[in-house]
Amino acid sequence: MTDPLASPPDRRPGGRTARVRAQVLDAVRAELAERGHEGLTMEGVATRAGVHRATVYRRWRDVGGLLVDVITAAGEIDWQPPDTGSLPGDLTALNEEIQQSLVVQPSFALALMAASFHSEQAARAQTRLWTDRYAQCEVLVERAVERGELPAPHPDARSLLVAATAPIYHQLVLLRAGPDPRLPRRAARAAVLAAAAGAFRAPRQDREESDREQSDREESA
Known part of the structure; x- marks a missing residue:
């Protein structure tokens, strides 16, 4: 099982809502990688994503909501277990x-x-x-x-x-x-x-x- 937490999912087509989600989740991954979970903030994610912080608060509510959506997105990866024959x-x-x-x-x-x-x-x-x-x-x-x-x-x-x-x-x-x-x-x-x-x-x-x-x-x- 490829580690779903370490790889962003393939982008799916969509409108502005999908684009904003992609930008925000990419920002969450980057913030976690650079600052760790202690340094993850709604404001930091909004700034990195180039999205108004009100948008981030409205959709994700808090840091917990951001983390949940990052994990949820990992589960959306189109992945199949290997099949080598043995x-x-x-x-x-x-x-x-x-x-x-x-x-x-x-x-x-x-x-x-x-x-x-x-x-x-x-x-x-x-x-x-x-x-x-x-x-x-x-x-x-x-x-x-x-x-x-x-x-x-x-x-x-x-x-x-x-x-x-x-x-x-x-x-x-x-x-x-x-x-x-x-x-x-x-x-x-x-x-x-x-x-x-x-x-x-x-x-x-x-x-x-x-x-x-x-x-x-x-x-x-």
Whole structure:
């Protein structure tokens, strides 16, 4: 899943309202990248966008509204998960997209993530966005199951995707380290090997195994 927070969506045709929105959201991204979420103000965005501040207040109301719309716009990107013909290839391509997006605009991505801890509106919008993105990427696991790449019982797709992509965020966001060209493939392969070993069972499978273990303990007591 390409990092939707680090890349502006493709422009869509529209009238003055669409143009103003595009100008304002571009200004929000730039302000976040330069000043961080603490320096984001309605006046600063209006000035950078070349829009009267009354227009910004009328449509977005406050900084929280601006953040929500930036995240909403990220969800409007016309993007499809990679399809390389194999699960390791798909996850590697996904990780490469994430790594590239975080390298292109790291300060903006970090500022927007930080903002979600200070704005309940932004936090809810970001949760919705990532929930949708992970759901969209579950097709990678579904295709792998159809190809016979993963043994039964099949893994929980969300858990596998999180495990495959997490090392990229850990490297670039948490450690603030430079990009490692080998990491996307290495993280993908590790997640696939773990899935093949049964590491990402669905919650229902875990409950069933727990019930069996409980039953075995009661019978042996």
